[in-house]
Amino acid sequence: MTLDSLSRTDSPTTTPPRRPDRPRRAFARRLLRSGSGAFSVSLLVLLVLACAGAAWLAPYDPLQNDLAHVLEGPSAAHLLGTDTVGRDVLSRLLFVGQPTFLGVAEALAVALLIGVPAGTVAGYFGGWFDAVISRVADIGMAIPAIVVLLMALAVFGQNQHAAMITLGVLFTPGLTRVARAAALATRNELYVAAARVAGLGHIRVMVRHILPRITNPIVVRSALLAGTALLVQSGLGFLGLGVSPPAPTWGGMVSEGSTVLQEQPWLIVPSGGVIAVTVLAFILLGDALRDAAQGGRSGLGTAGRRLGAAPQTVAGTVAGEAAPEPVPNAVLEVRDLTVELPLAAGWTTVVDGVSFSVGPGETLALVGESGCGKTVTALSVLGLIPGGGRIARGSVDFGGTDLATADPSRLAALRGSEIAFISQEPMVSLDPSFTVGNQLVESIRTHEGGSTAAARIRMIELLTLVGLPEPEAVAAKYPHQISGGMAQRVVIARALAGRPSLLIADEPTTALDATVQAGILELLRSLQRELGMAMILVTHDWGVVADIATRAVVMYAGQAVEYAAVEDVFTRPAHPYTFGLLQADPHLAVEGQRIRTIEGTVPPPPSWPVGCRFAGRCFLRTDACDASPIPLTVTGDARRARCLHTDRILQTTGAIS
Amino acid sequence: MIRMVAGRLALSIPLVLIVTAVVFVLMNALPGNAASAILGTNATPEAIESLTRELGLDQPVWAQYWTWLSGVLQGDLGVSIFNNEPVTDLVNARFGVTLLLLVGALGVAIVAGVSVGVLTARRQGWVSRVIDVLAIAGFAVPAFWLALLLIYLFAVQLALLPATGYVPFLDDPLEWYYSLVLPVLALAAGMITSLAKQTRDSMLEVLASPYVTALRANGIRERSVVFKHALRNAAIPIVTVVGVLFVGSLTGAVVIESIFVLPGLGTTVVTATAQRDIPVILGAALYLTLLVVAINILTDLAYGWLNPKVRAR
Numbered sequence: 001m002t003l004d005s006l007s008r009t010d011s012p013t014t015t016p017p018r019r020p021d022r023p024r025r026a027f028a029r030r031l032l033r034s035g036s037g038a039f040s041v042s043l044l045v046l047l048v049l050a051c052a053g054a055a056w057l058a059p060y061d062p063l064q065n066d067l068a069h070v071l072e073g074p075s076a077a078h079l080l081g082t083d084t085v086g087r088d089v090l091s092r093l094l095f096v097g098q099p100t101f102l103g104v105a106e107a108l109a110v111a112l113l114i115g116v117p118a119g120t121v122a123g124y125f126g127g128w129f130d131a132v133i134s135r136v137a138d139i140g141m142a143i144p145a146i147v148v149l150l151m152a153l154a155v156f157g158q159n160q161h162a163a164m165i166t167l168g169v170l171f172t173p174g175l176t177r178v179a180r181a182a183a184l185a186t187r188n189e190l191y192v193a194a195a196r197v198a199g200l201g202h203i204r205v206m207v208r209h210i211l212p213r214i215t216n217p218i219v220v221r222s223a224l225l226a227g228t229a230l231l232v233q234s235g236l237g238f239l240g241l242g243v244s245p246p247a248p249t250w251g252g253m254v255s256e257g258s259t260v261l262q263e264q265p266w267l268i269v270p271s272g273g274v275i276a277v278t279v280l281a282f283i284l285l286g287d288a289l290r291d292a293a294q295g296g297r298s299g300l301g302t303a304g305r306r307l308g309a310a311p312q313t314v315a316g317t318v319a320g321e322a323a324p325e326p327v328p329n330a331v332l333e334v335r336d337l338t339v340e341l342p343l344a345a346g347w348t349t350v351v352d353g354v355s356f357s358v359g360p361g362e363t364l365a366l367v368g369e370s371g372c373g374k375t376v377t378a379l380s381v382l383g384l385i386p387g388g389g390r391i392a393r394g395s396v397d398f399g400g401t402d403l404a405t406a407d408p409s410r411l412a413a414l415r416g417s418e419i420a421f422i423s424q425e426p427m428v429s430l431d432p433s434f435t436v437g438n439q440l441v442e443s444i445r446t447h448e449g450g451s452t453a454a455a456r457i458r459m460i461e462l463l464t465l466v467g468l469p470e471p472e473a474v475a476a477k478y479p480h481q482i483s484g485g486m487a488q489r490v491v492i493a494r495a496l497a498g499r500p501s502l503l504i505a506d507e508p509t510t511a512l513d514a515t516v517q518a519g520i521l522e523l524l525r526s527l528q529r530e531l532g533m534a535m536i537l538v539t540h541d542w543g544v545v546a547d548i549a550t551r552a553v554v555m556y557a558g559q560a561v562e563y564a565a566v567e568d569v570f571t572r573p574a575h576p577y578t579f580g581l582l583q584a585d586p587h588l589a590v591e592g593q594r595i596r597t598i599e600g601t602v603p604p605p606p607s608w609p610v611g612c613r614f615a616g617r618c619f620l621r622t623d624a625c626d627a628s629p630i631p632l633t634v635t636g637d638a639r640r641a642r643c644l645h646t647d648r649i650l651q652t653t654g655a656i657s
Numbered sequence: 658m659i660r661m662v663a664g665r666l667a668l669s670i671p672l673v674l675i676v677t678a679v680v681f682v683l684m685n686a687l688p689g690n691a692a693s694a695i696l697g698t699n700a701t702p703e704a705i706e707s708l709t710r711e712l713g714l715d716q717p718v719w720a721q722y723w724t725w726l727s728g729v730l731q732g733d734l735g736v737s738i739f740n741n742e743p744v745t746d747l748v749n750a751r752f753g754v755t756l757l758l759l760v761g762a763l764g765v766a767i768v769a770g771v772s773v774g775v776l777t778a779r780r781q782g783w784v785s786r787v788i789d790v791l792a793i794a795g796f797a798v799p800a801f802w803l804a805l806l807l808i809y810l811f812a813v814q815l816a817l818l819p820a821t822g823y824v825p826f827l828d829d830p831l832e833w834y835y836s837l838v839l840p841v842l843a844l845a846a847g848m849i850t851s852l853a854k855q856t857r858d859s860m861l862e863v864l865a866s867p868y869v870t871a872l873r874a875n876g877i878r879e880r881s882v883v884f885k886h887a888l889r890n891a892a893i894p895i896v897t898v899v900g901v902l903f904v905g906s907l908t909g910a911v912v913i914e915s916i917f918v919l920p921g922l923g924t925t926v927v928t929a930t931a932q933r934d935i936p937v938i939l940g941a942a943l944y945l946t947l948l949v950v951a952i953n954i955l956t957d958l959a960y961g962w963l964n965p966k967v968r969a970r
Binding site for chain 1: 938
C-alpha cells in the first residue's frame with residue numbers, strides 16, 4: 001500500500017481549461033497511440049477475457065487432482081506446471097482470476113459510488129459541505145487500512161466480498177480529494193457559471209457540466225486504485241484470509257506454493273508473476289491515462305514535433321562582420337561567443353557570435369527584450385549555462401585564461417572570488433532553509449578560509465557596506481523574513497564576499513519596487529567606485545542603463561545588434577531595434593505622446609530567419625534584409641550596428657534629437 | 658508549528674475513535690447474533706450466551722463501545738476470547754517486534770533510497786531510467802512474493818540466513834540480527850524504490866532552482882551545494898513521503914511477519930482474525946492506530962524543523 005506515495009507526488013490532476021469538441025474519442029486515440037497505453041489496455045483486456053472465459057479456455061478442470069503428476073514444472077501437457085495435488089496451474093490461474101477481478105471491481109465500484117459524489121459536492125458547493133467532507137477525508141486518509149480490513153474479516157468471517165467492500169470504503173477519502181480538486185477547478189469556469197445563470201439546477205449542472213470534466217483525473221486515480229486493490233487482496237489471500245481453500249485468489253495460490261518452496265520453487269512463479277504483471281498493467285494504464293489527458297490539454301506534443309521539423313540555424317561568423325575592438329586593459333574579453341542548448345530540435349544556437357569587453361571600473365550593459373540571450377550570455381561567462389548547454393565557439397578571456405575552454409575546477413575557483421554574480425530575483429536567489437548569516441559566513445569562509453568568528457566579523461562588515469542597518473538582526477533572519485530590497489542587498493554582500501574584480505548583475509532591480517530600485521542602483525554605483533570593480537549589467541530597462549552604464553550592447557535574437565557608448569545609444573541609435581526599444585520605454589516618453597511599442601515578439605531560437613532577425617518587426621524592411629545574414633558594420637567611432645539601413649535610421653533619430 | 662501539531666492532535670482523536678468504533682458498528686450490522694456467528698454452528702448455547710455478555714452484545718452499540726473505551730482508559734483491553742489471556746499483556750509483548758521491523762525497514766529505506774536518489778540526481782542517464790523502472794516494479798511486485806524469493810535465494814539456496822523465526826536480542830545478538838535481515842529487506846524494498854524516485858525528483862527540482870545557480874555562481878563548493886543546500890531543501894517533500902510510506906508499510910509488515918513467523922503484532926492480529934478474536938483485534942488496532950498518530954506527529958515535527966517558514970509560525 002505504498003500507492004499514496006506514488007500518486008500523491010503527481011498531485012491531483014486538474015481538468016483542462018478549454019473544452020475540446022470530441023474529448024472522448026480523441027482521448028482514446030491518444031491513449032492507444034502511446035506504447036504503454038496500448039500495452040496495458042491490451043494486456044488487461046486479454047487477462048479479463050481469459051479469466052471470464054476460463055470455462056472454455058482452460059485446458060483442464062481446475063479442481064481435478066492428478067497425483068501421478070504433482071509439482072511438475074512447465075511442460076507441453078501443463079504449460080505452467082502442476083501444483084501439490086497435480087492440478088493444472090494455468091487452469092487454476094484462469095478460474096481463480098474470476099473472484100480476483102470481481103473483488104477488484106467491487107472495491108473500485110464502492111470507492112467510486114461514494115467518493116465521486118462526495119468530492120463533487122464538496123468541490124462544487126464549497127462552504128461547510130466542503131469543510132465537513134474534506135475534514136472527514138483527512139481523517140480517513142490516516143486510517144491504517146490493514147487494521148480495518150482485518151476487523152471486517154473477523155466480524156464477517158472469511159468473506160471476501162466484505163473485505164473488498166471495506167477496502168473500497170477505505171479508498172474513498174483519496175478519491176474524494178481527487179474529485180473535489182477537479183470539481184473545484186471546474187466550478188469557477190465561465191460555461192459552468194453561464195449554465196447556472198441560465199437557470200439549470202445544481203444537480204443538472206453537476207451531472208452535465210462538472211462530471212464529464214472530472215472524469216479524467218478520476219479514471220487515472222482508479223487505475224492506480226485497481227492495482228492497489230489487487231495487491232491488498234493478494235496479501236489477504238496469501239494470509240489465508242477472506243477466502244475458502246478450494247477457490248482461492250491468486251495470492252492464495254502463492255501461499256500454496258510457498259509451502260513447497262524447497263521442493264518446487266517454480267510454483268510461486270506463475271501466481272506471483274500474474275499478480276505483478278496485472279498490477280504493473282494498472283500502473284502503466286494510470287500513467288498512460290494521465291499522459292493522454294495532459295496531451296489533450298496543452299498540445300505540447302505537437303508543438304514539440306513542429307519544433308523538431310524547423311531548420312537548424314546555420315551558425316558561423318557572418319561574412320564582412322566587423323567585430324568591435326576590445327577596450328584597452330580589458331578585465332574580460334568575450335570574442336565570437338556562441339552558445340548552444342539541447343532543445344527538442346537538437347542542439348540549437350541561442351547566443352550567436354557575441355563579442356564584447358569590459359575595462360576596469362567600467363559598467364557594460366547588455367540590453368534587450370527577454371528571450372534575446374542576455375542571461376545565457378552572462379551565465380556562459382561563469383561556465384554556468386542553464387539547461388545543460390555548451391559553448392560551441394568563441395573565447396572568454398579573463399586575465400589570460402580562456403574560460404570557454406578552462407577545466408571545471410579552474411572555473412569553480414574563479415567564481416565568487418574573481419567574478420561574482422547577482423541574479424534576477426533576490427528572494428529566490430537565497431537558500432530558503434538557512435539564515436542570511438549562515439549563507440554569508442559560508443561564502444566568506446569558502447573564499448577566505450579562517451574561523452567562523454573571523455567570518456562573522458567580515459559578514460557584519462559586508463552587511464554594513466551594503467547599507468543594511470542592524471546587520472546582526474538581519475543575519476539572524478531567514479530569507480522569507482526580509483523584504484526584497486533587503487534580500488538584494490544581502491545578495492550583493494554575498495557577491496562581494498570573495499572581493500571579485502568583475503561583477504555580473506542580471507536584472508538586479510527588476511523584481512523590486514521603484515523606490516527600492518533607486519537605492520540598489522545607487523549602492524552598486526558607489527560600490528563600484530569604492531572597490532574599482534568592472535560590472536556587466538543585464539537589463540531591459542533603459543533607466544538603469546542611463547543611470548550606471550558606460551557602454552551598451554543591444555542584443556536581439558541571440559546576436560549583438562548594436563554597440564555604442566551610452567550617450568550615443570540614447571541620442572543617436574543606429575539600429576531600428578534600439579530605436580524601437582527607446583520609443584517603447586516609459587521612462588523616456590514625452591508627456592502627452594503615445595508610447596509606441598514594437599509590434600510582434602522575439603522569434604524563438606529554432607525559427608530564426610537566415611537574414612536580418614529583426615526584419616519581421618522592422619519598419620525599414622526591404623527584400624535585401626531577408627536575403628542573407630547581416631554583418632556588423634562600423635557606424636562611428638567605436639560604434640557598430642547590424643543593419644543595412646543604418647544611414648536611414650541615423651537620419652530618423654538625428655531628426656528627432 | 659505548535660498550532661500545526663495541535664491541529665494534528667485534534668484530528669487524531671476522532672481517528673482513534675473511528676478506527677476502534679468500526680468493529681462495534683460492524684458487529685451490530687451482522688445479521689442475527691454476532692456471538693453465534695463468531696463461534697460458528699457447533700457452539701453451545703451457553704458459550705454463545707457467555708460471549709454475548711462478554712462482548713456486551715446485549716447492550717446498545719454505543720454502550721458496548723463506551724464499556725470498551727472506559728476499560729482502555731484504565732489500561733484494560735479485555736481478554737482474548739480464544740485463550741482468556743489479557744489483551745493488554747498480549748499486545749504489549751508483541752508490539753516491540755513489530756516496531757523493530759517497521760523502524761528497521763524505514764531506516765534502511767531512508768538510507769538506501771535517499772543515497773540512490775541523490776546519486777542519480779547528480780548523474781542522469783541509464784541509472785535514472787533503471788530507478789524509474791524499479792520504482793514501478795517495487796510497487797507492482799507484492800512484498801510477500803519478494804519475501805519468498807529472498808527466502809529461496811538466501812535461506813534455501815545459499816543457506817546464509819535463517820528462513821523464518823525470531824531470536825530475541827538478549828539470547829544471541831548475532832542470531833537476532835540474522836533473523837531480522839530478510840524481513841527488514843523484504844519490507845524495505847518497495848519503500849527504497851519509491852523514496853529513491855522521490856529523492857531524485859525533488860533533488861533535480863532543487864538543483865535547477867535559482868538559488869542553486871546563485872550559490873554556484875558565487876563559488877560555493879559543489880559538495881556543499883549538493884549535500885548542504887540542495888539536500889536540505891529536497892528533504893522537505895521527502896519527509897512527507899516517508900510518513901505516508903510508513904503508514905502504508907503496516908500492511909506489508911503484517912504479511913511479512915506472517916511469512917517469517919515473527920512474534921509481532923502482525924502475526925497476532927492475523928491469527929486473531931482467523932479465530933475471530935475481536936478483543937485481540939481491537940487491542941492491536943488501538944496500538945497500530947496510535948503508532949500512526951505518533952508517526953504523523955513526528956513527520957509534522959520533522960517537516961517544521963526542516964522548513965523555517967513553518968517553524969516561524
